[in-house]
Amino acid sequence: MIHNLALVSSKAKIGKNVKIGAFTTVHDNVIIGDNCVIEGYCEIGVSNHLSKGKRLVIGDGAYIRSHSIFYEASCFGEGLVTRHRVTVREHTEAGKNLQIGTLSDIQGHCKIGDYVRFHSNVHIGQKSIVGNYVWIFPYVVLTNDPHPPSETLLGVTVEDYAVIATMSVILPGAVVGNECLIGAHSLVKGKTEPDMVYAGSPAQKICSTSKISLHDGSGSAYPWRRHFHRGYPADLVSQWVSDDLR
Amino acid sequence: MIHNLALVSSKAKIGKNVKIGAFTTVHDNVIIGDNCVIEGYCEIGVSNHLSKGKRLVIGDGAYIRSHSIFYEASCFGEGLVTRHRVTVREHTEAGKNLQIGTLSDIQGHCKIGDYVRFHSNVHIGQKSIVGNYVWIFPYVVLTNDPHPPSETLLGVTVEDYAVIATMSVILPGAVVGNECLIGAHSLVKGKTEPDMVYAGSPAQKICSTSKISLHDGSGSAYPWRRHFHRGYPADLVSQWVSDDLR
Amino acid sequence: MIHNLALVSSKAKIGKNVKIGAFTTVHDNVIIGDNCVIEGYCEIGVSNHLSKGKRLVIGDGAYIRSHSIFYEASCFGEGLVTRHRVTVREHTEAGKNLQIGTLSDIQGHCKIGDYVRFHSNVHIGQKSIVGNYVWIFPYVVLTNDPHPPSETLLGVTVEDYAVIATMSVILPGAVVGNECLIGAHSLVKGKTEPDMVYAGSPAQKICSTSKISLHDGSGSAYPWRRHFHRGYPADLVSQWVSDDLR
16 A cells, blocks of 8 residues: 555554555654555655654544645644645644645644644644634635744634634734634734624624525524534534524 | 656556656546646646546646646646646636646636636636636635535636736625726625726725726726737737727 | 655756755756755756756755755855745845745746745745845735736835735835835835835835834834844844844
C-alpha cells in the first residue's frame, strides 16, 4: 500500500491498512493511525526549531489529499480529512473529524475542536482557538497581531457552531460567539453576542440568526444544525434533532 | 516526450506531440488532445465518488503548468492554458481558450464559456455559470450558499464580457450583467444592469462603464474589447473592431 | 547534499555547501550561492518567452522551502527565506534578506528592497516597487491595471518601513508612504502621507501612527522598529535604537 516512489522513514510508525501515494515523503517523527490514506506529493512530519522533536500524530481513518504539508508537533483526532495543498504548522492540536479545504494554511500554535470544517484557502493565525462544529468559509483570515509587526500575539476565539462566511477578517483578540453568523466580506472586532448575525466592514450587529429564513421558505436557517446534517455521525444528529431548537 | 519519471497510465488516451514533465501522474480515465504540454508535478484525472467514472477530456493545444490538479469528469475545449498549482474539480465544462491563473480553485459542477480569463487565486464555487470573454481578477470568490452551511446551492452567473476586479465577493445567486465592471474589494448581491460599474461593500451602481476613460486620455476604456486584443484570434478582433462600440 | 531523486542540470552553477531535496528540479540557467537549502518538490529556473535566457541568481544563505517555483531572470540578495509553495516570476529584483510566506505569488517585473517581509498569500503585481523594511501581511494584493483588462500597468509603490495589514487591496499607481500603517481589509487609492494610519474601503486617513499604543501600554507601537527587532542584524537594530524615534 506504500508506493515504491514514496519516501517513508523506517522510524515513522505507520498503522494498519495505510495507503501512501507516489512522491510523498514521510519523515521520522510521525505516528499515523490505522486505515489512513495519504495521497501523493505530500510531506508529513517536517521538523523545525519550534517543533522541538515532538511527534506528529495523525489519528485513525485520516484522508490527506495530494500536495499537503504537515509539520511535527501537531496532533489530530480520528477522521481528519484534507483537500489539496493544505499546510499545517507545528503545535496544532485538533479534535476528531476536522476537515481542511484546498490551500488552507494553519499556522500552528492553535487549538481546534471536534467536527470543525475549514473550506478552501482559510488562514488560521497562531494562537487561534476554534471550538466544536465551527464552519469557516473561503478566504477567511483569523489574525493575531494587534499592532503589526510585534511580538504580541492575541489569538482569535471562535465558539461552538459559529459560522464565518467568505473573505472575512477577524481582528486580533476578537471572540466570535456561539452560533453566530459573520456575513461575507466583514471585518470583525471585539466580542460578538451569541446567535447574532454580524456583517460589514467594520462589522455591526444586524439581527438574530433566527430571522434568516431557508431559501425554500421552510423555516429558519439557523441554528444550522436543525437542517444540515451531512458528514456528522448519527448519534450527534439525533441529539441535534431532539434538542429544543428554534 | 514523456519524462521517464512521469507516471502515465497505459489506459489514458494521449494525443500526438504531447509533452509530460517529471513527477507528473496521469490516471486511467483521461483523454488528452494533440500538441499539449503538461509540466511536472501535476495530477491529471483524479477520481472521486462524484466523478462516477466519467472521463476528463482536455482539448488540443493545452498548456498546463506545474503542480496542477485536474479531476475526472470535466471537459475543456482547445487551447486551455493554466499557470501553476491550479485545482479543477469534477464536472467542470469549459469552452475553448480558457486561461486559469496560479492557485485558482475551480470547485467543479460549473459551466464556463469561451475565451474566459481567470487571474491568480480565483475561487469558482460549484453551480457557477460563466459566459464568454469574461475576466475575473485575483482573489475573487464566486459563492453559492445563501445560508451556510446548507444543502442549497445558488450559483453565480457572470455574463459575457463582464469584468470582476480584485478581491470581490459575488454572493449566491447574483448575476453580473453583460459588460459590467465590478470594482475591486466589492460585495455584489442580486442582478446588476449591463454596461454599468458597481463598487463598494455592499456594491452600488456607480455609473456607465463608458464614463471610465483610458489612462492616456484616448477615449473610453470600456467596452474593453475596443482596445484590448492580446491573446484573441484575429477574426474575433476584426469583428470587435468593426462592431459599433462606443 | 543533492538528493538522488533531485533533477539538477549540470549547467546550473551551484555554490558550496548547498542542500537540494528530493523531487526538486533545477534548470540550466541558474546560479545558486553558497550555504543554501532548497527543499523538495521545487522548480528553480523555469524559463519562458519573457525571461529571454537571463539567469536566475540566488544569493548566499538562501532557504527555499518545499513546493516553491522560481523563474529565470530574477535576482535575490543574500539571505532569502521562503516558506512553502511560493511562486516568483521573471524579472523580480530583490535586495538582501527577503522573506516570502507560504502561497505568496510574486508576478515578476518588480523591485523589492532589503529586509522586506511578505507573510502568507501575498500577491505582488507586476511593476510594483517595494522599499526597504516593508511588511505586507496575508491576502494583500498590490494591483496594477487602472481599467482591467488593458495594456496599461501602473504599479504600486510601497515606501520604507510601511506596513500593510491583512486583506487590503492597493489600487494601481497608489503610493503607500514611509512608515504608514494600512489597516486590515482596506482599499487604498492615491498617495498616502507618511507616518499615518489609513483604514476602510475606500481607505481614509485615521490618525498618526504614533497614536497607536502597544498592547501592554508601554508606549507607542510605531515606528515599529522601536520595539520589534527579531530577524534583523545587530548593527541595524543598534542604529534603530539610537535613532531619535518617537
